[in-house]
Amino acid sequence: MTTDERGTHDHDHDHDHDHPGTTPDVNETGYYELMAEAMKELLIEKGVVSADDVRRNLEFLDSRDPAEGARIIARAWTDADFKKRLLEDGTKAVGELGFPMGDAELIVVENTSDVHNMIVCTLCSCYPRTVLGLPPDWYKSKSYRARAVVEPRSVLKEFGTELPSDKTVRVHDSNADMRYLVLPEQPDGTEGWSEEQLTAIVTRDAMVGVTLPQA
Amino acid sequence: MMFSVGDRVRIKDSHPPGHRRTPYYVRGKTGVVERYCGDFKNPEELAYGFDGTPKRELYRVRITQTELWPDYEGSDSDTLDLEIYDHWLEKIGGQ
Numbered sequence: 001m002t003t004d005e006r007g008t009h010d011h012d013h014d015h016d017h018d019h020p021g022t023t024p025d026v027n028e029t030g031y032y033e034l035m036a037e038a039m040k041e042l043l044i045e046k047g048v049v050s051a052d053d054v055r056r057n058l059e060f061l062d063s064r065d066p067a068e069g070a071r072i073i074a075r076a077w078t079d080a081d082f083k084k085r086l087l088e089d090g091t092k093a094v095g096e097l098g099f100p101m102g103d104a105e106l107i108v109v110e111n112t113s114d115v116h117n118m119i120v121c122t123l124c125s126c127y128p129r130t131v132l133g134l135p136p137d138w139y140k141s142k143s144y145r146a147r148a149v150v151e152p153r154s155v156l157k158e159f160g161t162e163l164p165s166d167k168t169v170r171v172h173d174s175n176a177d178m179r180y181l182v183l184p185e186q187p188d189g190t191e192g193w194s195e196e197q198l199t200a201i202v203t204r205d206a207m208v209g210v211t212l213p214q215a
Numbered sequence: 216m217m218f219s220v221g222d223r224v225r226i227k228d229s230h231p232p233g234h235r236r237t238p239y240y241v242r243g244k245t246g247v248v249e250r251y252c253g254d255f256k257n258p259e260e261l262a263y264g265f266d267g268t269p270k271r272e273l274y275r276v277r278i279t280q281t282e283l284w285p286d287y288e289g290s291d292s293d294t295l296d297l298e299i300y301d302h303w304l305e306k307i308g309g310q
Contacts, residue, residue, distance in 0.1 A: 153289045168292040176298035
């Protein structure tokens, strides 16, 4: 059956929109998806976790977003003592702002005039989810994960970030128990801005280190 | 602690089967201990349902990109930092 045959209204107009519910579902459940589903069902059946625990955790993860990370960065830009604590012990410092890191620990790496930091997880897709939300698809792609450690400057260029050749590029492979957040340099022209104004210019990609915040 | 910040270390060029947290591209490479991250349950044991003890010391090792990739295009000062558990590290003698 074609999409048109399944449509529910006349088709005398050009198709530049989707018809909800009429696109055939061609994605079959993958092997790992089935394994994960089976594991979840077993854990629930054996009473290790409840379906509501799973739902609640998903709800918590979905409720996180890069605005949280932006608040942390803006605070660091406006409060030198907080910035010092953040760089010394990221986990503890973000806890002060009410962001729990869960089982992982947070390391905050600071961009300076000499150093640019960039985050990747080559083994899977470790990401500071509690402060940035779910990772974008490109972060999880095999291409980004493989290339970020081999040719970071080319990858950065593709994100529109061209760095001077004498600036050190420091790639952090998030391969074990630490999670990373980049503290970008505060852009010129934002001196004296309020914490709220600064929060608005800190983007997710700047905190992963593939771009620089713009005033 | 087995290693100190600044120690020159080699990541073992070992290829045991199973779940390993040391990526292939750094095995056999040398770097410098950047920081000690704490003691953590060994994920290579946890992966198989063991309790992950004894805990392992976790270190961040800084490796220059030119050490990893001989034809690296970029600054000689560019680095790759990653986390390596103590049992994958050996100190380079005479330091």
